Amino acid sequence: MGLIMLQRILLADDEPDILEISRIALETVGGYEVTVCESGSEFLRLLAGFDPDLVIIDALMPDMNGLEVLAAMRATAGFEDTPAVFLTGLVLERDLRDLRASGAVDIVTKPFDPMKLPQRIQDIWRAIDDE
């Protein structure tokens, strides 16, 4: 596919602290352009305007869960194939299976080490490139 360089990341999580941690980490260390939002509906509203290369979605938010957000994104013209990463503290195999089956490219489990998040995202991006 000869993928472009990862630049823009759209991130949704209802935890303001997680948003802030991730934003700082992805911006300062990763050098990415990051837009964050606190809900699924906000995410969908921002999607077309920001045009992200990759999205990170919290699996458990009050208004819509991650799977619903992902499905809505897939139904949006131009974002059918945008790589999605789930962010989750869920540990039950059953839940993780649902997330994996959704077609997301990877799952980052919380708690995560903020220092290594940018590298993790970089690895995920590279892995898509390899395919």
Next chain:
Amino acid sequence: MMSDGDSRSAADRLEMGLAKLRESFVVRLPERAATITSQWKGSRDGGWAREDLAGLHRTAHGLMGTAGSLGFSEVAEIAHHIAHRLVDFLDRDEQPTPQDITEVTLLVEQLSEAAVGDQARGLHPLLRGLDQAGLPSPFEPRNLIVVVEIEGEFARELAVQLGHFGFELKMYERMEELASTAGDRWPAAVILDLSAPVGEKVGTDAAAKVRETFRPEVPVVFVSNRSDVAARLEAVRAGCSGYFVKPVDYSEIVTTLDRITRIEPEAYRILIVDDESDAAAFHAASLEAAGMDTVTVIDPLQVMAQLVEFQPDVILMDVYMPGCSGMELAAVIRQEEAFVGIPIVFLSCETDRMKQIAALGEGGDDFFPKPVPPDQLVAAVTARAQRGRTLRHFMERDGLTGLSTHSRIVEQLEASIRRAARRADRLAVAMLDIDGFKLINDTHGHLVGDQVLKALAYLLRQRLRLSDYVGRFGGDEYLVVLPDTDADSAQRKMDDIRRNFGAIEHDTGDASFTVTLSGGVAEYPDTETSHQLIAAADGALYSAKRAGRDRVLRAESEDQ
């Protein structure tokens, strides 16, 4: 992409940003704990409505993620437990039982305390963690293995097979990428591929690089496609902890990783017997300053009780005491078979060499004239304790699996029951048995059978807590003692282990196969004595076998 200088300053900026976040998080932490408390009370008042419980789950879950990512591991862990219990309620779609309610109420209280505690300390939990243990990590820090320059099918298989044993693997395709991990969790071990042409100190350089990145003592394991002496010699010179020739036998790697990642043994326990309390206090202080645990007995006649209770590694005893002499006491101790192996070190003002030797004849292992300089005392006691543990290890460990022997695990169960009774705690016992083990031996031979037994032993040791006990109870039966655990959690834990075990590929040389296990779980104080607990767990195991194997069942409690 980025130069080193850039990425370092970026890391600094990130660290500063995080420090600010931690500061503001810690200030709001008690408030967030209070939200959880009020949500929990609200759920109760609202008759455990599903949406209330779901809301609480989200709050606890969110707190877990944030607290953990910011390094507040205690809060994160408690929030994790709360979230986990709520998933249970939501799953079962039933009202929480009184026991569930007590349990979560306790967790919620613990959370408030931990939150207030963190706020009071008000500082960098990550740094605090570093100071304490040198291992900043939220959960189970000893299972992270870093893998460098291993790719493709082998890497995937390695991750899968080691994953069954609870190891978490982080892969780096190139050595240069390691630099970016500085500040990460430290791995318990590093696996390097040494297939590159040998002779140019490749292995030594690589190992040095790894040690520089993490810490000087991190264990390094090599895999290589070379089996010649030159290659092995280089690995030895590079100070490696293991060397495996491809195609590797995963069970061998697991054996090695299990050995090198095991947490340092607990502190040596020293029993001091001295009628002069000042002298005893002085010796106790010297030994404790060196990191040992001590118990002092002033009345020599109390020694036997402490031997059972405290299980000392070394006894430090005064020769002259009222009531009975140290030598007499040593002779009494040595009459008990269970205590033959405990080293005894005598202390006395006695300077007559002949009398000192006479003391040793009664079963003493060493003799020191008082006063003993503290450093000498520490050195002598440490040496004795080490040797005593090694000897005991051989006496109490099963030769094949390294687990406790039958008699040792029963002793450990009994000691755990006494502790649980004293603290009014629960305790769970699990009996595990490999399904169709005889058939494995008959089909594949005893060597393969032994390999299966070992695999289960490593898996158990890897997945259980340090405070749990595991023993080889009989042929292919394993007894697990889980202090401070109820039967439900024990059943879940054992069921996890059952699933992992079932996924392990056992190698026969030209093919591989999988094996399942069955288990039974019983709980104290529902069942009271060690005999009854073992029988109850065994009964549940039998039911599991009859119900079709490959499952873990609970013993019916007696009042049901």
